[in-house]
Amino acid sequence: MAERIQLHDLHFKPYLSEAQIQARIRELGQEIAADYQDKKPLFIGILNGAFMFTADLARACHFDADFAFVRLKSYEGTSSSGEVITMIGLKAPVEGRYLILVEDIIDTGRTLHTFLPQLQAQNPASVRIAALLSKPEARVKPLEADYTGFEIPNKFVVGYGLDYNELGRNLPAIYQLED
Numbered sequence: 001m002a003e004r005i006q007l008h009d010l011h012f013k014p015y016l017s018e019a020q021i022q023a024r025i026r027e028l029g030q031e032i033a034a035d036y037q038d039k040k041p042l043f044i045g046i047l048n049g050a051f052m053f054t055a056d057l058a059r060a061c062h063f064d065a066d067f068a069f070v071r072l073k074s075y076e077g078t079s080s081s082g083e084v085i086t087m088i089g090l091k092a093p094v095e096g097r098y099l100i101l102v103e104d105i106i107d108t109g110r111t112l113h114t115f116l117p118q119l120q121a122q123n124p125a126s127v128r129i130a131a132l133l134s135k136p137e138a139r140v141k142p143l144e145a146d147y148t149g150f151e152i153p154n155k156f157v158v159g160y161g162l163d164y165n166e167l168g169r170n171l172p173a174i175y176q177l178e179d
């Protein structure tokens with residue numbers, strides 16, 4: 001069993017193991033394949049948090065697809081700042097494309113609530129959301145993923161792309177802040 005860890009001043013306990021995460025991503029890949037097999041979707045990974053999930057989901061989706069990334073920022077420390085900033089915009093044309101936004105976690109919902117209209121304005125064929133994690137209790141904006149890995153309680157988590165002030169992103173498992 002994995003050990004509790006310390007990042008900066010905070011302690012975290014093991015929450016989702018590498019094996020649990022990878023097994024769930026394989027299932028998501030199959031679900032997405034059933035819907036997108038012949039559509040050559042464009043996956044849009046949201047950096048930085050979703051870099052690992054996007055890479056593993058890509059390997060679980062055994063069909064033709066394109067990949068692009070945007071960088072949005074809304075978090076400072078362990079709470080959402082409420083403001084969403086686009087650090088790197090989308091370069092790929094999305095008109096007529098089947099888009100799948102790939103997020104590490106949907107928390108308040110503000111990030112995607114801000115970003116979705118920007119994409120819709122460019123007339124894609126469709127937009128769906130794949131999120132590894134979702135905290136339904138934390139939602140401020142009405143927004144749900146179409147493909148969700150795990151619904152989790154409203155507690156801060158790190159690992160597998162998610163950071164606490166830039167530490168923890170490279171952990172292969174997910175850890176939860178201790179009470």
Ligand code: XMP
Pocket residue numbers: 049074075080103104105106107108109110111112155156157158159162163164
């Ligand atoms: P919103 O609130 O816009 O949040 O849905 C989305 C972004 O906030 C980050 N986030 C977290 N990062 N542990 C983290 O390390 C968390 O528990 C957490 N909750 C939200 C994340 O970047 C996500 O894309």
Ligand code: MG
Pocket residue numbers: 046047048049050103104105
């Ligand atoms: Mg993120």
